[in-house]
Amino acid sequence: MDDREILDLWRSGRREEAFSAIVRQYSERLYWHVRSLTGSHEDTDDLLQDIFIKIWGALPKFRGDSNLFTWIWRIATNETLNHLDRRDRHPQEGISPLMEEKIDGDPWFNGTAAQRELSKAIASLPVKQRMVFQMRYYEEMTYEEISQVLGTSVGGLKASYHIAYEKIKDFLEKALG
């Protein structure tokens, strides 16, 4: 079911069915989006509940000015950023001890040592660069899509991605030798 069919369902008054369709369509992909930013399964699980409650509450106000995917991603990203602000309490550059601890102690991490260092390198980025890198590298979103979610110009996003890439490279060179 695509976004247009979901919205048609909503407008016809079958709201619960439309919401279920959104859950089926986006929950898994949204999980990975949030997980890549929080670095924690438990935090992501809690956040997803809050995010979907917000989506359900905000759906009556959705006018279709942007597409549904972008709108959902914007809600999820804002909610995650608020959570990170509260949790880490230091949005400036560098990995927080809490974040490093979560990555090292994550029982649901099944990558290689290099991937663990990559996760730490990404977590050390300022939050805006981190989001751009995650959405572009792991989620393979286009710059235009990221631009709609974050409200930043495509040129600015490309610059952020390039800076993030250089920082990650430096981080990995130091960590892996």
Added chain:
Amino acid sequence: MSKNTSPYSVPEGYFEGLKSRLERIPAEHPLPRERRFPILWTRIRPYVAMAACLALLLAAGAFFLDRKAGLDGTDGISIYEQMMYSDMIPDTDPFLVFGAPSDEEDSFEISDEDIMDYLISSGASAELVAYAGDL
């Protein structure tokens, strides 16, 4: 996910449980019922406000003009009525100058003297004045 695979994993069967949990949200958080009246009122409110302002303006204007007319007029006749009458009745009309009854008189009576005055002022011939004086 993508070709750049995430190194993270989830517990077995997690997404099925997540979806069924999230699908319960509408039942646990019912949306407030849409009320048509506030929406209608929101839409027509600017027009009602404009109409009220216009009505207020007209009422204030009417009150102001009425009050001004009452102040400027004489003997209960507004200044506009005076202007209108002055156009309709020339003040050179001999009847208005000499023939209008005075406020003191209870009845309208024309005396011989009045007739004579009228004839003289209206430029009647001497024969006619003489004739009238003989009556």
